[in-house]
Amino acid sequence: MRKFGTKRALGGLRTAGALLATGLLAAACSSGGSSSSTTSGGGGSSSGTVDNSLALSYTGGTAGKATQSTPVRIGYVNQQYGSPSYPENTAGAKVAVQYINQQLGGLQGHPIEIVPCFVATEEDGQKCGTQFLNDATIKVVLTGTLVIGNDSLYKVLGGQKPIIIGNGLAASDFIQAGAVTYMPGAPGVISGLAKWIIDGGVGTVKTVAVVASNDAGATAAAKLIFAPALEKAGIKVTQVFISPTAQGADVASAVKAAGGGTADVFVPIVPVQGCIAVYDALKSLGIKPTVVTSGLCFGTPLIQHLGGTFPEGWYFGAYGVNYFIPPQKSIPASEQLALYQDIVKQYNPNMEYTGFAGPTFGNMLTIAQIYNKLGIDATGTQLTDAIKNFSGPQWGIPGTPVACGKISPVFPTLCVGQMGIEQFKGGKWIPIADAYNNKLINAFG
Amino acid sequence: MTFVRSWLTPKKIPAVVAGIFGVVVLVVILANSDQTQAIALGLGGGALIAAIALSITLNYQGSGVVNFAAGAVAMYGGYVYYGLRVNGQLFLPPIPNPLALVEGVVHLAGDKAFSLPHIPVFITLAHPGTGTAAYGTVIQQPAMAVWAAMLISLVVLALLGLAFHFLIFRPLRRAPVLAKVVASVGLFIVMQAVIVLRFTSSAKSVSPILPSSPLHLPRGVRVPEDQTLLVLIVIAVTAGLWALFRFSRFGLATRAASENEKGALVLGYSPDMLAGVNWVASTVLAGFFGILAAPINQSIDPITITLLIVPALAAALLARFSSFVVTTATGLALGMATSWIQLISNKSWFPKASGQALPGLTDALPFLVIIIVLAVRGKSLPTRGSIETVKLPFAPRARAAVPTTLALGIAAMVLLFFVTPVWRLSIVNSLVGMIICLSLVVLTGYVGQISLMQMALAGIGGFTLSKVADAHHIPFPFGPLLGALAAVVIGLLAGVPALRVRGVNLAVVTFAAAVTIQNLIFANPAWSGLKGASVKAPSLFGFHFGPNDPWTKPFSGGRGLLPNPWFGVFCALVVMVLVLVVVNLRRSRIGRHMLAVRANERAAAAAGVSVAGTKILAFGVAAFIAGLGGALSGYRFGSVTSLYFGAIPSMIFLAYAYLGGISSVSGAMVGGFIVAGGISTTIMTNWLHISDQYTLLLAGIGLIFMAIQNPKGVAGALRDGVHLVRRRMGRATPGHGLSSPDDVSPGPLQSATAEAGA
Numbered sequence A: 001m002r003k004f005g006t007k008r009a010l011g012g013l014r015t016a017g018a019l020l021a022t023g024l025l026a027a028a029c030s031s032g033g034s035s036s037s038t039t040s041g042g043g044g045s046s047s048g049t050v051d052n053s054l055a056l057s058y059t060g061g062t063a064g065k066a067t068q069s070t071p072v073r074i075g076y077v078n079q080q081y082g083s084p085s086y087p088e089n090t091a092g093a094k095v096a097v098q099y100i101n102q103q104l105g106g107l108q109g110h111p112i113e114i115v116p117c118f119v120a121t122e123e124d125g126q127k128c129g130t131q132f133l134n135d136a137t138i139k140v141v142l143t144g145t146l147v148i149g150n151d152s153l154y155k156v157l158g159g160q161k162p163i164i165i166g167n168g169l170a171a172s173d174f175i176q177a178g179a180v181t182y183m184p185g186a187p188g189v190i191s192g193l194a195k196w197i198i199d200g201g202v203g204t205v206k207t208v209a210v211v212a213s214n215d216a217g218a219t220a221a222a223k224l225i226f227a228p229a230l231e232k233a234g235i236k237v238t239q240v241f242i243s244p245t246a247q248g249a250d251v252a253s254a255v256k257a258a259g260g261g262t263a264d265v266f267v268p269i270v271p272v273q274g275c276i277a278v279y280d281a282l283k284s285l286g287i288k289p290t291v292v293t294s295g296l297c298f299g300t301p302l303i304q305h306l307g308g309t310f311p312e313g314w315y316f317g318a319y320g321v322n323y324f325i326p327p328q329k330s331i332p333a334s335e336q337l338a339l340y341q342d343i344v345k346q347y348n349p350n351m352e353y354t355g356f357a358g359p360t361f362g363n364m365l366t367i368a369q370i371y372n373k374l375g376i377d378a379t380g381t382q383l384t385d386a387i388k389n390f391s392g393p394q395w396g397i398p399g400t401p402v403a404c405g406k407i408s409p410v411f412p413t414l415c416v417g418q419m420g421i422e423q424f425k426g427g428k429w430i431p432i433a434d435a436y437n438n439k440l441i442n443a444f445g
Numbered sequence B: 001m002t003f004v005r006s007w008l009t010p011k012k013i014p015a016v017v018a019g020i021f022g023v024v025v026l027v028v029i030l031a032n033s034d035q036t037q038a039i040a041l042g043l044g045g046g047a048l049i050a051a052i053a054l055s056i057t058l059n060y061q062g063s064g065v066v067n068f069a070a071g072a073v074a075m076y077g078g079y080v081y082y083g084l085r086v087n088g089q090l091f092l093p094p095i096p097n098p099l100a101l102v103e104g105v106v107h108l109a110g111d112k113a114f115s116l117p118h119i120p121v122f123i124t125l126a127h128p129g130t131g132t133a134a135y136g137t138v139i140q141q142p143a144m145a146v147w148a149a150m151l152i153s154l155v156v157l158a159l160l161g162l163a164f165h166f167l168i169f170r171p172l173r174r175a176p177v178l179a180k181v182v183a184s185v186g187l188f189i190v191m192q193a194v195i196v197l198r199f200t201s202s203a204k205s206v207s208p209i210l211p212s213s214p215l216h217l218p219r220g221v222r223v224p225e226d227q228t229l230l231v232l233i234v235i236a237v238t239a240g241l242w243a244l245f246r247f248s249r250f251g252l253a254t255r256a257a258s259e260n261e262k263g264a265l266v267l268g269y270s271p272d273m274l275a276g277v278n279w280v281a282s283t284v285l286a287g288f289f290g291i292l293a294a295p296i297n298q299s300i301d302p303i304t305i306t307l308l309i310v311p312a313l314a315a316a317l318l319a320r321f322s323s324f325v326v327t328t329a330t331g332l333a334l335g336m337a338t339s340w341i342q343l344i345s346n347k348s349w350f351p352k353a354s355g356q357a358l359p360g361l362t363d364a365l366p367f368l369v370i371i372i373v374l375a376v377r378g379k380s381l382p383t384r385g386s387i388e389t390v391k392l393p394f395a396p397r398a399r400a401a402v403p404t405t406l407a408l409g410i411a412a413m414v415l416l417f418f419v420t421p422v423w424r425l426s427i428v429n430s431l432v433g434m435i436i437c438l439s440l441v442v443l444t445g446y447v448g449q450i451s452l453m454q455m456a457l458a459g460i461g462g463f464t465l466s467k468v469a470d471a472h473h474i475p476f477p478f479g480p481l482l483g484a485l486a487a488v489v490i491g492l493l494a495g496v497p498a499l500r501v502r503g504v505n506l507a508v509v510t511f512a513a514a515v516t517i518q519n520l521i522f523a524n525p526a527w528s529g530l531k532g533a534s535v536k537a538p539s540l541f542g543f544h545f546g547p548n549d550p551w552t553k554p555f556s557g558g559r560g561l562l563p564n565p566w567f568g569v570f571c572a573l574v575v576m577v578l579v580l581v582v583v584n585l586r587r588s589r590i591g592r593h594m595l596a597v598r599a600n601e602r603a604a605a606a607a608g609v610s611v612a613g614t615k616i617l618a619f620g621v622a623a624f625i626a627g628l629g630g631a632l633s634g635y636r637f638g639s640v641t642s643l644y645f646g647a648i649p650s651m652i653f654l655a656y657a658y659l660g661g662i663s664s665v666s667g668a669m670v671g672g673f674i675v676a677g678g679i680s681t682t683i684m685t686n687w688l689h690i691s692d693q694y695t696l697l698l699a700g701i702g703l704i705f706m707a708i709q710n711p712k713g714v715a716g717a718l719r720d721g722v723h724l725v726r727r728r729m730g731r732a733t734p735g736h737g738l739s740s741p742d743d744v745s746p747g748p749l750q751s752a753t754a755e756a757g758a
Helices: A002-027 A053-059 A087-103 A122-133 A150-157 A185-198 A216-232 A248-258 A272-285 A300-305 A332-347 A357-374 A380-388 B002-007 B010-030 B033-063 B070-087 B098-108 B146-169 B177-199 B225-247 B249-259 B261-266 B271-296 B306-318 B324-344 B361-380 B401-418 B421-446 B454-471 B478-498 B503-522 B565-587 B589-599 B601-606 B611-637 B647-660 B665-674 B679-687 B692-709 B713-728 B748-755
Strands: A072-079 A112-119 A138-143 A207-213 A236-242 A265-269 A290-294 A315-318 A418-425 A428-433 B089-091 B122-124 B132-134 B137-139 B214-216 B222-224
Touching: A053 A087, A053 A332, A053 A357, A072 A087, A072 A122, A072 A357, A087 A112, A087 A332, A087 A357, A112 A122, A112 A357, A122 A150, A122 B421, A122 B611, A138 A150, A138 A357, A138 A380, A150 B611, A185 A216, A185 A265, A185 A290, A185 A315, A185 A418, A207 A216, A207 A248, A207 A272, A216 A236, A216 A265, A236 A248, A248 A272, A248 B033, A248 B324, A265 A272, A272 A290, A272 A300, A272 B214, A272 B222, A300 B137, A332 A357, A357 A380, B033 B070, B033 B222, B033 B225, B033 B249, B033 B271, B033 B306, B033 B324, B070 B089, B070 B122, B070 B146, B070 B177, B070 B271, B070 B306, B146 B177, B146 B271, B146 B692, B177 B306, B177 B503, B177 B647, B177 B692, B214 B225, B222 B225, B225 B249, B225 B271, B225 B324, B249 B261, B249 B271, B261 B271, B306 B324, B306 B361, B306 B503, B324 B361, B361 B478, B361 B503, B401 B421, B401 B565, B421 B454, B421 B565, B421 B589, B421 B611, B421 B647, B421 B665, B421 B679, B454 B478, B454 B503, B454 B611, B454 B647, B478 B503, B478 B611, B503 B647, B565 B589, B565 B611, B565 B665, B589 B601, B589 B611, B601 B611, B647 B665, B647 B692, B647 B713, B665 B679, B665 B713, B679 B692
Parallel strands: A072 A112, A072 A138, A207 A236, A207 A265, A265 A290, A290 A315
Antiparallel strands: A315 A418, A418 A428, B089 B122, B132 B137, B214 B222
């Protein structure tokens, strides 16, 4: 009896030791993260050569490398390493930092150092907030995309340090008085789409069918913004909500349930995976509605799924310029997009350049501009004021004015309220109401 | 007529009435082409549910394990195929590389350039064809033919099945049901973590395997061809399994073993061999359908197929984990019903929430099915007759509880003022985690009721607090108390099924209930609000002690760094009170009743214990504790979200509690130590410098490891260690709960009496 107990007890202690060893070994485990399999080099319409003058004039930097050794630290929070995760934000931020440090002279000669804090749980959001709040060397916090931990992060930082929200998805991303977002975001794009439909963008509309993800962002966009606006204009809206990861069969029945085949306009508010499912569902149901959707559908997986093209006839609402329409000198934002694609080719040709990477890249350049104007010794208050009063234009975003807190009383975080719509028709991208035809839609006007 | 009279016994009348009703409803539905179309569209989803449910049933038949990771296995299979087909690469899971430790030591010594070989991440078997560029995206030709990628994937899956059997579930064959549940939860976490590490969580586009053009049925109904083919394949596999288990020696032996392993052994069959073969078969089956499902879903990601485990479990449960035909029929029916409900919930005559279709109704369907099954035949649900079963770990009586609790509690409170903010935060996270783990100690550790809904109950507490404090301005401490009481109401309701089922069946029921609560209540805008449910910081008599409230250092008078340590002090006080309550509960007559119920319900009833009353009481007490934990969690984050209080977090919390030691209060303390964002996380990231990306993987591996090696959990191991040292020093305490043969297989009454400390 005694021997048995002793053995078990030793076994228990061995267990703890082995667990620790497992941890150490795993920490030292083979390097290598994700597969670089589905490649998507940037550069749909770019020239392939990098002309830094555009970026230098934007950031106010000097050509060449950052020469000083002391870095300027920027807090960076993104949802990564869990499900869902948005690593493309980090790829965009990293490319921007490499580019600024190597070719735009850093921030007055000082290199940028990203201090990353990744979120996979609600606790992580609070931890990131606490870490950055209590680190005096970090004066600005940039986020990528967060659907978990964002509330906790905002509650901790609570206006004590400026937050630039990158690609907000949840409603709470747009109602933080102490934060800003230089993109129209979901509220801007969805409001703009509603306005365009009401104004007869696709002719007379009496009924609209919506299939939306039941995540916080899409639900809020559909219920708070889209449906009320249309219903106020006398348009009947049928909304069906599906899981963000709904399967093909679920999506098909949701399309059917929403009345996608009979409504005047069909609006999927879903991420790119859902877009693919919607495309296939429409095909299998044999219905060809007028589809109006958001730029979230642009992603590389959709292009790959369709063998190198986009859904014929669909309207896409986004920020007003498009990776796939050739840049125009008169539209700086379009040239900026093209330059971004060239920079991606140079620094990380395999990264997913569509989606959230580009806006995060742009935000990092904006931070560089603000620091270059104020100097690297700028106080927290000065930075907060400069970020709040940034009047744009924002890199890659044609919408104006940039006026934080003044775009929509419902969404005080928003700084830009204009968006654009393009259509893919006959194998070509056609400007419908965007920067290319100078018809950007004022979503909250 | 005579035949009808003799056949239609009174027992059969309800079933016949239900059948007639069902046929009438079906005829009404099919008369409407829209509804027929909706039902037809649900077939594909139903086939996937059925496929995963078949894998679960096969697993249970062969090994007695209800595999909560069956969906994850299907997803994993899909990714193996994807890697081979698209890139020609077979990915390897992260394997510890001892050479990297040597590398690290050399780097520390100053030679940063020193490098030793790394274990590869991918094995390249073929190269993709030339790609064509379109819109900045390279469209690559697949690297491998469909048949080759499929064949290699199935071989890999077979090897995985063998590995699961030999490395995880064979060592657990005599372990309590809870250990198997925890191990399969660990497997779930590991598989998902591996895929996120290797492929990220972004969806990957997968090219079709089956033809996908629409099939035209009468009355304008269309069904995608690939979904129809998938249904046919599932039906064919079902028929094959049915025939195999009915007519072959292997199948008959497996069925015999599933009824009674001892009997199979006596008949000359090795249950171990049967389990191994069935593990391989079920893994290959799930993976095969995962491979076929990915193109039908248009893409593959780590979540979609994995979460089909909920309806799949409902289908398998309805089939009593034994009938393949019923499993498949239920899976298909669930898919079709989900699609149909989605359609009719948008009809004008259907009840609405704020003018919109009720959210989460389709997710609640599996739970409704389970409840109906329970109502009809709960007590006849199977429990497997194993060769020998080890009971749940010993539930020791705490000694010197008051001084120990006070000493540790006060130490934690003092520590909160001296540690850095990140450590302070991790202490607070651990304290809140301890509360949830304590609720599991009461319910699972003391009464043996496996609950996979404790985080959902915590969410009831948190959301109620948000409602009453923010909307109705009910002040602290009434808000959290009301939250806890609301959790008690739901907890008591959840306890009702426990009167009819136990063991893994109860785990399935509570898991489905958690999914339902999450989707039907927490995700309902009427309850949670579209802009999120915020929670006002607590204050008492003008003293604000929320984590983000400013505070002044007690002695120096300067402004302290956030989080506010007084919130931690409050959490520590709550933990101390609850610890003493649970310790006293264990010592009390009620505690002894609980242990008696855990040991053997029949024996307990014979001894005059009210089994039903004891179970319901345990559900209520555990729900109250969990509700308080949820309320504190709301204060901690300043808000509550449906994601945080969902079914998967409930599953993971059970794992934390088990890892800590589910049958003792000290185990709950250790469980809190290891929760996400807790002290162990901070140790791993700040001291051991383990990257965030490995924490989930390590948690999963740790779970499986502990389930196999040490069912008593870390606290039990430490207790045994201390006891060993004492014994060596000649200070052993007789009657201490050190693992002993007494713990292994006592008779029910013996066990109840021994555990009660009598």
